[in-house]
Amino acid sequence: MGALKRIGTTYLPVQDVKESANWYEEKLDVVINYLDDEKAIVDMANQSFFLVKAELGETSNFIDYQGKEHFSCTFEVDGLRNLEEIHKRLLERGVPVGEIENRGHAGRNFVFSDLNGNKFDVWSELSPDFKRRYK
Known part of the structure; x- marks a missing residue:
């Protein structure tokens, strides 16, 4: 196949977007690039991670x-x-x-x-x- 070059974004389910974004920033030294009530975008390991508000337990x-x-x-x-x-x-x-x-x-x-x-x-x-x- 050969056309796929890299993974650009990974999506992670979270309960509280702001709390989760702050946890990633504090514990893993990520940069928060975007934040609203439904999602946050953080940079980690040369990739964007979307922290997405999800159902309880996901x-x-x-x-x-x-x-x-x-x-x-x-x-x-x-x-x-x-x-x-x-x-x-x-x-x-x-x-x-x-x-x-x-x-x-x-x-x-x-x-x-x-x-x-x-x-x-x-x-x-x-x-x-x-x-x-x-x-």
Whole structure:
């Protein structure tokens, strides 16, 4: 196919748009580009994230075949040291953060959640394409 170049926007369900936008700004150092009662647009990891007012209990997570709730997005950082630093910073900021894991592939990962229960993965390895293009 080849025509798709990148993901430009990700949509995340939230309960309270202003509270969620402020949480992302405070905990993850995002820039809020737009805010109204129904949505906020924040910049994070070279992408726009729309925080969209949703029904109570909605998250971006899904249940995998083993019945386990799963994240739908992985952020990449440059190396184990950076992974450990962001893990520590999120813990210090009161973000729900899992342990750093060895999942049997290159690098290490951990999972964190936002105040709405949306789960995200963080991986210590930058993709080869990203390294080639931007490093």
